[in-house]
Amino acid sequence: MSISGKKKRIDVIDKLLEACYQHNKDALFIMSLMHQYEERGSLSKKQLEGLLLKAKKAQDIPVNLIAAVEAIVLKMPTRDKTPVKDTSNKTEESGEKWETLIKEILNKYPQHKRILFLKAQLEQRKALPLTEQNEIEKFYQLLILKKK
Known part of the structure; x- marks a missing residue:
């Protein structure tokens, strides 16, 4: 009788392998x-x-061994091998938009701390959350568009 692990369980996979081999x-x-x-x-x-x-397919293998291994298989995760969609183009395009807005704001207000922080985030290739994108647009409208 095969025993595995610290729990001293019966190794049904080994038993099924042995039964198939004997068949x-x-x-x-x-x-x-x-x-x-x-x-x-x-x-x-x-x-x-x-x-x-x-x-x-083998007739002489006990059904309880087959059922036990089936239960093990059902517990195992199924890995999905579908290809990952490339979203890098979308972030680069939107990143360029935010870079231009930030440059325009910094041309007029070079010491604006929040905009400098957001610029650093973009330079590190971190995607800006929606709240920060709205913040840049708000600053742009308040500081650039209202002043013209």
Whole structure:
């Protein structure tokens, strides 16, 4: 009986691997999974799903082992491999808008502390939150547009 971890649990994955191996000793896939399980101590979700497909085809494997491994697979996270959308162009375009507004304000008021802070935020390539964008627009309207 295989035991793993500090909780002294029965290793159902190892038992299922052994049962599949006893069913067909020439199965390369099962032997490969056994080797990986011995080396790393775990299998990926896809590997476990493949093991379950093989185990369900065999008639003499206990149903409780299959059900236990199915429960383990259901608990595992499913990784989403969809590509991440590129949003860098949108931030650069909007960043340019804020840079021009900041430059105009600083041309008239070079020591404006809040605008200098927001300029530093943009230079560090940090996206400005909506509140700070509204703040720049407000300063621009108050200091530049009203003065002209």
